[in-house]
Amino acid sequence: MKKRAVIIVLDSVGIGFLPDAAEFGDKWAHTLGNVYMKQGMKIPNMIGLGLGNIEDSRLARVKFPAAAYGRSMETTKAKDTTSGHWEMAGFPMKVPFRTYPNGFPDHIISEFEKRIGRGTLGNEVASGTEIIQRLGDEHVKTGKPIVYTSADSVFQIAAHEEVIPLEELYRYCEIAREMLVGDDLVGRVIARPFVGKDGNYTRTENRRDYALEPMEDTILDALKNKGMDVVAIGKIEDIFAHRGITTVDHTKNNHAGIEATIRFLKEGKGDFIFTNLVDFDMLYGHRNDAAGYAAALEYFDSRLPEILKAMTKEDLLIITADHGCDPTYPGTDHTREYIPILAMIGIGKGASLGTRQSFADIGATVYEYLTGESWRCGESFLDKLV
Secondary structure, rough: OHHHHHHEEEOOOOOOOOOOHHHOOOOOOOOOOOOOOOOHOOOOOHHHOOOHHOOOOOOOOOOOOOEEEEEEEOOOOOOHHHHHHHHHHHOOOOOOOOOOOOEEEEEHHHHHHHHHOOOOEEEEOOOOHHHHHHHHHHHHHHOOOOHHHHHHHHHEEEEEEEOOOHHHHHHHHHHHHHOHHHHHHOOOOEEEEEEEEEEEEOOOOOOOEEOOOEEEEEEEHHHHOOOOOOOEOOOHHHHOOOOOOOOEEEOHHHHHHHHHHHHHOOOOOOOOOEEEEEEHHHHHHOOOHHHHHEEEEEEEEHHHHHHHOOOOOOEEEEOOOOOOOOOOOOOOEEEOEEEEEEEEEEOOOOOOEEEOOOHHHHHHHHHHHOOOOOOOOOOOHHHOOO
């Protein structure tokens, strides 16, 4: 029976603000704890693994947790998806991506408009769901795409699918991706298509992310180079710019992502399965929807027994997050938080992992388990699991 490793990222399910959170305007954010306290959600399976035993979780503790449990700090001075996943995969960035709290400078917007052959709307920090309601009618009337950013390093382009067809929108994103390097470095360009009419617009699932390639190898590259099957589920392939990946299932929501993960586990496929479940962040965190966030956590928890049942005694499972996005906190942006870690091999072992100093500890653990070798950074906690 071969060894496999699985990381499931509950996108944005942070577990308390980091010591430097005040620098990001995020002191007192606590995505998991605040949602739990406000909604009283029932997540018995994650609680049983030890989620509530993590320091300052605000959740119920159990006497005999079924998994190793802990939390991790992020060494990269950021709170975005790309930085979080890259660090988790063994590449902490020394210099974070640039952010644009006042919108993009004129030279970027004018060059972008020149290259796409039309003007733009917006160019501000905004919530994606709010800005399409506010500027959607003007966009439909003029055909000008809506450009906006957030507290993260993103250049987002929203367009109605019947005004700017998807392939054209994707081409605009490729143009922006080519531009936003060097001194104007941006972590991700994101296509944000929507539909609707007369001030009532809804984003579709045809989002597409255009990330930079990691500047250094990650464990994905190293495992692929060793001939291993690296499976990317959800937006993982976009986050890593399709590098270090051998098999892709680009699921667009939590249900499909969970189904794909279970399918790969049952079929015995993949040496490393890397899953991102995006709904927590995309549908609920950014929209300040604590009730929806709680329901999504309850849904994942209800499917967790199926995931565990599909595992073999040689499978390493790590459930974690990439940043916070507290829906109860002022604003709609990501929040600078610890991430939870639940880890087990087979039946599991209820050991405390404490507070890890870097997300890279996760990648180091996966790499050591699959190869028997040490990764260049991060401190493996494999010894706590066996």
